[in-house]
Amino acid sequence: MSRLTTAITSRVENGETAFIPYIMAGDGGLSALKQQLLFLQNAGATAVELGIPFSDPVADGPVIQQAGLRSLSHGTTLREVLEEVEQLQQDVTIPIVIMTYLNPVLQLGLDEFAKLASKAQVAGVIIPDMPLEESDLLRDVLQPVSIDLIQLVSLTSPAERVRRIAEASEGFVYAVTVNGITGTRQSLPEVTFDHLKELKQVSPVPVMAGFGVSTPEHVTQLGEVVDGVIVGSFVVDAFANGHEETILPLLDAAKAVTTRV
């Protein structure tokens, strides 16, 4: 069974909410990556979503974009990130999900990407600009090395498409809770919760909700309807400003036992 599915399910079976923080690889230099991953692992993260900087990140909000620019200024490349992750395998035991746009993967080459990701024991890959219809291209090289290809689903898509995407997704399905770009938000729209409940009912894999999750209350509310949350901008901001401890209350909310509705 998928390492990601197992990691998420074991939290949910304990009554907890799975928690996947996003960080931008190379923000602060690649030498900072080990410390960042260990901080999140020790704090109880279920897995980590590791972003690869890209010059044209269409879905990224300002916080992630700036982190990408800082990382690019250090010269970070996809190859180097995968090689670094391979070096960290002794210490980092939680599953790593690589989040990258399609272009850096094509530049590296599909086969080379699969080979390096496999050597680094990457558990899953998210490619936001790759529609389901095109995803066989990547699935063909990732399946032989047992790396999950995670699909993003927009909650405003027609029900039939939502179901098809969830069925095609491996490891978990990434539910995008708001229309637009990434970034912290005060509150999540009420209709989001209805859409999430519908998705949860039809999805054969765990449902992780992301975009705008930035308070312990968000974590608690989402944990009542789905399996877990993904938190990006808030985490990136905390690391960039040296306030990593502000992430802990969100993790505490995820570890508190919730009743699912």
Ligand SMILES: O=P(O)(O)OC[C@@H](O)[C@@H](O)c1c[nH]c2ccccc12
């Ligand atoms: O930053 P937020 O609003 O907490 O959302 C998570 C998000 O940053 C992360 O998963 C992500 C970063 N870049 C993306 C591009 C597309 C989809 C998702 C992402």
